[in-house]
Amino acid sequence: MNPFEVETKDVNSYFMNWSKMYSKPYNKERTSPFTKVRVILMNGTEFESNWFLHQFARHCDEPEIKKQIAIIRAQEQQQQKRIASLKPKDENMLETTIAYEQLAIELTAILAQNENNQDNLNALNFALLEDFDHLYRFANLLKMDYGIESDFLVGKFTEIMPGRPTIAEHRYPTDNIKRALDNSTADPQSILISNIITAAEQQTMNFYMNLANFYPNDYGRKLFSEIALIEEQHVSQYESLKDPTCTWLESWVMHEYTEAYLYYSMMKDETDKYIKSIWEDHFYMEVSHLKLACDLLKKYEKKSYKDIIPKPSFPKLLKFGENKEYIRQVIKNTVYFTSDQEDYIESAKLPKNALFFKHQRTLNADTESVPSHQVINLSIEKFGQDYRYQDSPHPIKELDDRHTDNTTVGREGLKK
Numbered sequence: 001m002n003p004f005e006v007e008t009k010d011v012n013s014y015f016m017n018w019s020k021m022y023s024k025p026y027n028k029e030r031t032s033p034f035t036k037v038r039v040i041l042m043n044g045t046e047f048e049s050n051w052f053l054h055q056f057a058r059h060c061d062e063p064e065i066k067k068q069i070a071i072i073r074a075q076e077q078q079q080q081k082r083i084a085s086l087k088p089k090d091e092n093m094l095e096t097t098i099a100y101e102q103l104a105i106e107l108t109a110i111l112a113q114n115e116n117n118q119d120n121l122n123a124l125n126f127a128l129l130e131d132f133d134h135l136y137r138f139a140n141l142l143k144m145d146y147g148i149e150s151d152f153l154v155g156k157f158t159e160i161m162p163g164r165p166t167i168a169e170h171r172y173p174t175d176n177i178k179r180a181l182d183n184s185t186a187d188p189q190s191i192l193i194s195n196i197i198t199a200a201e202q203q204t205m206n207f208y209m210n211l212a213n214f215y216p217n218d219y220g221r222k223l224f225s226e227i228a229l230i231e232e233q234h235v236s237q238y239e240s241l242k243d244p245t246c247t248w249l250e251s252w253v254m255h256e257y258t259e260a261y262l263y264y265s266m267m268k269d270e271t272d273k274y275i276k277s278i279w280e281d282h283f284y285m286e287v288s289h290l291k292l293a294c295d296l297l298k299k300y301e302k303k304s305y306k307d308i309i310p311k312p313s314f315p316k317l318l319k320f321g322e323n324k325e326y327i328r329q330v331i332k333n334t335v336y337f338t339s340d341q342e343d344y345i346e347s348a349k350l351p352k353n354a355l356f357f358k359h360q361r362t363l364n365a366d367t368e369s370v371p372s373h374q375v376i377n378l379s380i381e382k383f384g385q386d387y388r389y390q391d392s393p394h395p396i397k398e399l400d401d402r403h404t405d406n407t408t409v410g411r412e413g414l415k416k
Helices: 033-058 063-084 093-112 118-146 188-214 218-239 248-269 273-301 324-334 355-363 371-383
Strands: 337-340 343-346
Touching (some): 033 063, 033 093, 033 188, 033 248, 093 118, 093 188, 118 218, 118 371, 248 273
Antiparallel strands (some): 337 343
C-alpha cells in the first residue's frame, strides 16, 4: 500500500458533525481486548499529532503554514474525540488501565520482533519488562478494590506476573537518553517504530499523570503517581531515539505518514465492523493530511516527500497477537538489567558510585514506603498470595514466590 497513490478529497471536506463525532461505545464484556488496545493506541496517536502541531505552530513564523496547521489540528481533535467516545461509561478507570498496560506490552513486543536497529531493539526490550510489571501491579489493585480478575480483561493473551520490579525501574534522568537514529540511513521501519512507540508511551504517561489524584484511595493514588514517573522515563528514552535534525516540516510529514500507516494497519486488523469503519474513514483523512504536509514541504523547503520517505509503500503492517514466549525470553535474558547512559547493563556490574544507585537511595530509601511494593504487600495480606495469571512457572526463580514481593531483582549491587 502506497498512501501517495490513494485518491482523497480536499482536506476541508473531512470535518465531522456532532453525530459522526460521537461514537457508539464498545461493549466491555464482549469486545476483543485487541480492539480495546487499538482504540487506546489511536487515541494516543491523535494526541501526539495534536501536541506536535501545537509545538510546531509555536515555532513557526509563516502565516500560511500556521493556518494549515490549525485546520489539520482541528480535524485531528475531531478524530480524537470520535475515538475517545468508543470507551463505554461502565468501564472503570482500572479496567481501562489494564488495557493501557496490555497495549504497552503487546505493542512493544510486536515492534521489537520487527526491529533491525540494535539500539531501538534494546530500548524496546528494556521498557517491555517494566510495562509488564506495571500490568501485574495494577491487576492486583483491581482485584483488591473491585474484585475483578484481569485474566478475563486481557483475554488470556497476556500473562500477568512480575517483570522487572517497579522499584528497580527508577533511574537517574540522564540514563534514559539513548542514541538517536539518522533518518537518512535508517530503515524506514525503524523510523516508524520510534514514532509509534513514543506516541503510545506518551499517551500512557499523560493518562496516569492526569488520573492519579482521581483514584478513591491513597495506595491507588500513589501507585498511579509512581508508574507515571516510570512512563516519563519511557517517553524520554523513546523520544531520544528519533532523529533530532529533522526540520519541523519533515517531522510533520513523518507524523502524518505514521498516522496513515497505523490507521491502515488497524483497519486491516480490526474484527469489529463498526470500529473498522472508523479506522477506514480516518485513514483517508490522514492521507489527505499527509499530502497537504508534503505540498508545504515542497513549497517552503523545496523537498519532495521522497527525500523523506524514499520507499513510500507501507512496510509490514502492525497486527496484534499473542507474544507470551517472546516476552518470557526477554524476561529470562534481561530482567536484571538497568540503564547506564546510552547502554544497558546488569545492575550488579555497575560501579558502586553509579548514578542509578544514588538515585535509588534518594527515592527508595525506605523500601516499605514504595507504592508499587505496598500494593503487592496489601494484596498478599488480603488474599494470602498475590494475584497472577501465568501459563507455567515464572522464568526467574526470585520472582516465582507468590507470598513475597521481590525488591532486589534489578537493584543488585545497591549495597556496595
